[in-house]
Amino acid sequence: xxxxxxxxxxxxxxxxxxxxxxxxxxxxxxxxxxxxxxxxxxxxxxxxxxxxxxxxxxxxxxxxxxxxxxxxxxxxxxxxxxxxxxxxxxxxxxxxxxxxxxxxxxxxxxxxxxxxxxxxxxxxxxxxxxxxxxxxxxxxxxxxxxxxxxxxxxxxxxxxxxxxxxxxxxxxxxxxxxxxxxxxxxxxxxxxxxxxxxxxxxxxxxxxxxxxxxxxxxxxxxxxxxxxxxxxxxxxxxxxxxxxxxxxxxxxxxxxxxx
Amino acid sequence: xxxxxxxxxxxxxxxxxxxxxxxxxxxxxxxxxxxxxxxxxxxxxxxxxxxxxxxxxxxxxxxxxxxxxxxxxxxxxxxxxxxxxxxxxxxxxxxxxxxxxxxxxxxxxxxxxxxxxxxxxxxxxxxxxxxxxxxxxxxxxxxxxxxxxxxxxxxxxxxxxxxxxxxxxx
Numbered sequence: 001x002x003x004x005x006x007x008x009x010x011x012x013x014x015x016x017x018x019x020x021x022x023x024x025x026x027x028x029x030x031x032x033x034x035x036x037x038x039x040x041x042x043x044x045x046x047x048x049x050x051x052x053x054x055x056x057x058x059x060x061x062x063x064x065x066x067x068x069x070x071x072x073x074x075x076x077x078x079x080x081x082x083x084x085x086x087x088x089x090x091x092x093x094x095x096x097x098x099x100x101x102x103x104x105x106x107x108x109x110x111x112x113x114x115x116x117x118x119x120x121x122x123x124x125x126x127x128x129x130x131x132x133x134x135x136x137x138x139x140x141x142x143x144x145x146x147x148x149x150x151x152x153x154x155x156x157x158x159x160x161x162x163x164x165x166x167x168x169x170x171x172x173x174x175x176x177x178x179x180x181x182x183x184x185x186x187x188x189x190x191x192x193x194x195x196x197x198x199x200x201x202x203x204x205x206x207x208x209x210x211x212x213x214x215x216x217x218x219x220x221x222x223x224x225x226x227x228x229x230x231x232x233x234x235x236x237x238x239x240x241x242x243x244x245x246x247x248x249x250x251x252x253x254x255x256x257x258x259x
Numbered sequence: 260x261x262x263x264x265x266x267x268x269x270x271x272x273x274x275x276x277x278x279x280x281x282x283x284x285x286x287x288x289x290x291x292x293x294x295x296x297x298x299x300x301x302x303x304x305x306x307x308x309x310x311x312x313x314x315x316x317x318x319x320x321x322x323x324x325x326x327x328x329x330x331x332x333x334x335x336x337x338x339x340x341x342x343x344x345x346x347x348x349x350x351x352x353x354x355x356x357x358x359x360x361x362x363x364x365x366x367x368x369x370x371x372x373x374x375x376x377x378x379x380x381x382x383x384x385x386x387x388x389x390x391x392x393x394x395x396x397x398x399x400x401x402x403x404x405x406x407x408x409x410x411x412x413x414x415x416x417x418x419x420x421x422x423x424x425x426x427x428x429x
Contacts (some may be wrong), residue, residue: 048265052272091287156276163279166287185286190316194288202280 022218025139029217032137032144042145043152050111050146051153055160057106062161065098066090066168073169074177086179087188090169091162095192095201096257099162101249104208107154108241112216115146116237119220120230128221143221147213154209155202162201200256207248212241297347299384300328303358304338309369309394311360316370317343324349327371343371353378357390369394 036043073089119142122128128138166188173179192198216237223233308330317325325345333340343358355376362369373388382388 044266044269047269047272052268055272055275095283095287153272153276156273156279159276159279159283163282166283188287192288193314194284198283198288201283 018222021222022214025218025221026214028139029144029147029214032140033148035140036144036148039145042141043148046145046149047153050115050149051156054107054110054153054157057110058103058157058161059164061102061106062099062164063168065102065161066094066165066170067172069093069098069165070169070172070177074173074179083173083177083179084183085187086169086173087166087184088191090173091166091188091192092197094162094165094169095197097249097253099165100158100201100204100208101245103158103161103205104154104212104245105242107150107157107209108212108216108238108245111150111153112212112237112241113234115150115213115216116220116223116234117230119143119146119217120223120225120233123221123223124225124227124230126225139221143217147217150213150216151206151209154212155205158201158205158208196257200252203256204249204252207252208245211244211248215241215244298325298344299347299350300342300344301352301382301384301386301388302340302342303371303388303391304333304336304340305358305360305391305393306338307393307396308339308341309360309362309396311341311369311371311394315368317345317373318370319349319352319373319375324373341371343373350381352382354380354382354386355390356382356388357392358388359392360394362395 069090070086073086074083077083077085077089119128122138122142128142131138131141170184174181174184219233219237219240223229311327311330313327313330315327316323317327325343328342328344331340331342332338341358345352352373353376355378357374357376359372359374360369361372376390
């Protein structure tokens with residue numbers, strides 16, 4: 001009985017301790033971000049491994065998601081004789097929801113896990129403590145550039161995802177199913193609002209990039225420095241990022257489009 | 260990994276991302292069609308605007324010439340006042356232009372259709388269109404239809420003598 005209570009208490013305290021450490025760590029990263037302006041080369045290297053290497057999976061998934069949206073949307077809309085609105089359906093679902101969310105999930109799987117494993121392994125092999133011994137701040141040298149790269153890549157990846165998806169939907173709808181090309185684009189332009197839809201989608205993707213970068217960095221930095229600990233931290237990164245992104249997406253959608 | 264190759268790849272990635280954002284802004288959204296050219300505002304008062312929204316299209320003969328800028332309610336005249344922002348390319352509408360609210364398709368969005376009259380003087384920016392026709396509200400139409408068909412179906416208690424139809428023709 002008491003043991004049960006104790007383990008419950010320990011779990012709760014551990015949770016809040018981790019939460020607090022995570023927030024302090026975030027403050028630490030943020031305080032180092034301005035210093036990144038002086039060392040753009042570090043960010044560039046990370047942009048390559050975080051952004052460019054994620055590009056392929058984002059391009060391919062965006063294309064297929066757009067094509068599926070085109071097919072499904074067409075089959076539903078054609079019953080109402082409204083297949084001309086296919087462009088609206090594809091564009092709005094991609095720009096508002098699927099672009100930021102799916103890109104963030106792919107990002108967590110492709111880049112977030114890699115970042116966590118990298119930093120966790122650096123910690124396990126005591127490279128981070130080695131840096132501290134040489135009076136090099138590992139947060140400044142290792143963590144901040146990766147975080148900034150995640151923050152910068154996410155909106156770009158989400159925008160690429162949406163754009164490729166719209167072309168995928170266009171290919172299916174106009175190319176294969178015979179929706180009128182002019183109606184596809186003009187109805188889309190009529191209904192998609194620059195401020196209401198596109199800006200909000202970009203804001204969402206920036207928030208997701210922030211969260212994904214933060215979680216990946218913290219899990220890696222906070223990992224138990226063993227092989228098992230690193231593997232567990234990598235799993236946690238993907239799971240937590242997915243959960244937080246989906247939850248935040250609901251909150252952001254309610255704030256932006258709830259009225 | 261060669262440093263130069265990596266930089267080119269990052270440059271390509273960023274360029275691609277910005278191009279995608281640009282494509283979303285220009286091609287997918289309606290940015291290219293509003294706020295570009297000069298425009299002016301005229302107003303029109305309607306008894307009922309139905310489902311008209313801000314940013315609904317304003318058309319003449321089916322050609323889009325502007326958008327609904329704002330919708331207000333005039334508490335003095337008990338009417339809805341709709342501000343129409345019209346492109347300057349279409350600056351010459353006669354004073355007796357009329358405005359109607361129509362629906363695109365059966366369930367489509369509502370829009371303002373302008374119908375030019377024959378007056379010589381033109382509408383100036385800020386003028387109010389005098390001749391307006393309200394939106395048709397579906398419930399009213401259905402209600403009228405039901406009422407008239409019910410009136411036709413019920414057998415009259417005694418056949419009234421048919422009133423002589425008044426003819427305007429001589």
